[in-house]
Amino acid sequence: MSTENSNERRSVAFEADARLVAAAMRGDLGSMEQLLGQVQNRIFGLALKFLWNTQDAEDASQEILLRIITHLHTFRAESTFSTWAFRVAVNYLSNVRRSRMERRRIDFAVIENELSVSQTRADGGSLEGDFVEQVESHMMLEHVRAACTHAILQALEREARIAFILGVVFEMPGPEAAYVLNITPQAYRQRLHRARTRMEAFLTRNCGVMNPDAGCRCARRVDFCTSNGVLTQYIQLADALRSDGKLDAINTHYRPDYTAVGKMAAVFRNRTCDAMPDRVLNRIRRLFHTNQLRLLRDVEDSHDANSYNN
Template sequence: MTQSEHSKIKLAQDGDAAALEDVVRSIQDRVFRLATRMLADPVAAQDATQEILIRIVTKLSTYRGDSAFETWVYRVATNYLLTARKMIANDPGLSFEMFSDDLLDGLADDRTAAAEDHVMLNELRVRCTMAMLLCLDRDHRAAYVLGEILELDHREAASIVEVSPANFRKRLSRARRAVQAFTAASCGLTTPTTAACTCRKRLPAAMASGRIGPTPSPALSGAPSMSEAQTLAAETEAGLVAAKLQRATGPLTPLKDFAADVLRIVDPPG
């Protein structure tokens, strides 16, 4: 943390409204990205991000500088995503077996598959990549998102989820093996010669069922293109493909500036 950032946080803790707004604005993208990868739904992530930012603002006085501010922010955010009743109640409880069966349901054949290079193919790729992580329980999902996707140092990530570094590494290893195995068995981007599901064959059923909307989500618009993802998969060592594709989801930036809304909720004008 720079001296300027430290000073701004101190001003925010002392009640400076402008500094507090700057602090919220500086962290909202990171919180949204974490929430989107944990929930696999940009709309749900918008709501969760606002709730998390409210928690951060109301708890800001408790930050003492014992860890990096970013680490503290991730700890507050991850705790909410893992323990809030709303998050637990809305968790779909998927398994890799259930997800695999769903992917195979209604697959088109080569004659009725979606057109190549369509923008909606990329929408499906990104959403499917994110939904895959819902098959991990929340603790292992958090380990995978923090350690594999956000690529945080393992000691930092362990402190965020409040376990020992050794336990965090075990969680991450188990999650990584599960995601790699599923991706290798089921994803046509990874194993085009053996996997039954490809984005072109899956897209018609996904759109017909409403899993994918008629237009792409603006929140996912910064993702690498379908052709870029195909090139990435083709050029990446087999054991690393799953992680590379999971990271290839774009910046995942929120569609709104939360700062003013959050401060209005926390400290409404008199």
């Protein structure tokens, strides 16, 4: 696509977003729903990967959506609405109190040790053969992959983690990610490079998806993760999304022709449970019909109304 056509499409997108924002600020709930629909699932996925706890991710996502709603008047169309919304989300996540998983202070050494331990049965026997064949539900494997990748992300400090999620998992272009993080493109490239280098080294040593010679296999961890309660929160989230009709049970495919970076990205793009549960959206919808959103906006305006555009 030519640069001229790309710029034209971008201009059209900006104008469409501006119209929706203006209508939403006039009280058009349909426009508000449309705006939130553009970003709600990606924001929940971002929060879940960043915080590694489904309840913390739901709470954070609700707060982020409320901040988006109450700060619509600060949107200046300097970017698309979705990019601006990501900036609001990253601003919130970067400063929110540490999640219950973050407080465990997990690092690569801890994870590497657990991956080694979890490859064998509690009785010391191998998990090869009959056990692997008995793993009937690929959904359980998806939960294991989600739990594993979310845990590994915690080994990166917050700045590196958010850069890695934006650049590798969400494939956000560099200039856009730099805008979201409110740093220069050069600073973003350096931050992403460091995070990607550390993650690639760890996964190459340990992850069977990244490296066929590595010891860890998702199927061998199902028993360990189930017995230790690691999967409980993912199973409960999946049940909620299934009830909402939002569960994406399609397995991630890893093509043999992936580059190392491509394989790494595929490992982290498990989006089976990335949709935002309806219970979060319903709480926000209820606020549409009260004066609480206006009160929230007045409170927010008193101290940081312009922080997302400065």
